[in-house]
Amino acid sequence: MRYPIIITPDERLRRQAKPVKVITDELVQLLDDLYETMVAHDGIGIAAPQVGKNLQVAIVEVEEDDRFEMINPEIIASSGESLDVEGCLSIPHTFGTVKRADEITVRYFDREGEEMEVEAFGYLARAMQHEIDHLNGVLFVDKLVERIPEEDLEKYMEEHEND
Secondary structure (H helix, E strand, O other), X not given: OOOOOOXXXXXXXXXXXXXXXXXXXXXXXXXXXXXXXXXXOOOOXXXXXXXXXXXXXXXXXXXXXXXXXXEEEEEEXXXXXXXXXXXXXXXXXXXXXXXXXOEEEEEXXXXXXXEEEEEEEHHHHHHHHHHHHHHOOOXXXXXXXXXXXXXXXXXXXXXXXXX
């Protein structure tokens, strides 16, 4: 099932999501539905609060067939720093630069309840941090360094292609 995306300033996006205590069939279905919703909106990540579900569940897929379904994710280590452009399904037509860690280690549970740990770098690390922020009621606009008007986005990306 495809969910509608919650759009700012909806207060549900500002809530601290609740930890998942038990992985149920309904939660597994939510993971499937979140993925379908993300793909339908051309996203690379989505968090349960973006569809009105107050649970610590997020999905990131920056490369096809390399999907991370994260339940109760927690960043346990980070290093480095970079500035890059971000946008968000819940904040349409808004873009800007955000400073994030270059490398992170995330601990989470997968859909089978197995504890996982992943070291993420670059764009994957950025996407994971963005989605984990959603679970804490934090939006990328809270961390904006510079807002980029939508009509200038393509030009900005070309100019900073090698940064």
